[in-house]
Amino acid sequence: MKIRVLPIVVTAALSLILLLGGWFMYRQTALERPIEKMLTNYPGVTSAQAHITQKQAVLKLDLESNVDLRGMIAQLRKEQGSLLEGRSIKLDIADHSTPEIEELWKQASFSVAEAMANKRYTMIPDTLAEIQNENNGYTISSDMDDRYVYVALSSASDKKANKYIILPLAAATGTGGQYNA
Structure with a gap:
């Protein structure tokens, strides 16, 4: 019996692409998008991007003046607590300082x-x-x-x-x- 290397390599590559693509789609649609939507609907948030890993959620925010950060974080933990469970939240706020x-x-x-x-x-x-x-x-x-x-x-x-x-x-x-x- 002769083992063909090319079909095995192609099958392994396709499997890897499907697994990684599936994880990427899941992370985008089920984890990051709901958090981004909640943040962009919060008063004073101009834009929000979320990047979620197993240990932390990095939130890139662009804020107007006088945003209630404590209220925003409390609402985020309340509404998206199950998605953030076990993850630390790291805020990366755009600096518009003078x-x-x-x-x-x-x-x-x-x-x-x-x-x-x-x-x-x-x-x-x-x-x-x-x-x-x-x-x-x-x-x-x-x-x-x-x-x-x-x-x-x-x-x-x-x-x-x-x-x-x-x-x-x-x-x-x-x-x-x-x-x-």
């Missing part, structure tokens, strides 16, 4: 880092409100859930100028923040 907004964050970052390191989270809104009062024309807000502190900086005159910082409650020693939720 030099002025960067300077505001630079002023606030040390106080925020100190409050995070000492676990005195109630200091954060007071510090940000004080900096906002000193700099008319800018909005600085903060919010918190059981995992993160969310800080949003935006310009009143330029609706597209904004910066979002997400700081984890677990390891709150840095000032740059983590883009994970």
Whole structure:
């Protein structure tokens, strides 16, 4: 009996293509598309792309100013919790910062880092409100859930100028923040 190599190789290649294609289609239609649809329907989200692996969900977001990040993440976990179960969420938010907004964050970052390191989270809104009062024309807000502190900086005159910082409650020693939720 003579074994033909060509039909075996072609069969193996077609099987691999069908398996990988099936996984890709499943990931696109059953996992990523519902998350993208929910995010793009959330107020203030300009665009959203999801990339889901076995361990994490990477969400690329383009946001307008003053989006409620805590509310968005809570709604995402509520509506798509079964899809995200066992996966960490990593947010990749498009940065529409200006030099002025960067300077505001630079002023606030040390106080925020100190409050995070000492676990005195109630200091954060007071510090940000004080900096906002000193700099008319800018909005600085903060919010918190059981995992993160969310800080949003935006310009009143330029609706597209904004910066979002997400700081984890677990390891709150840095000032740059983590883009994970």
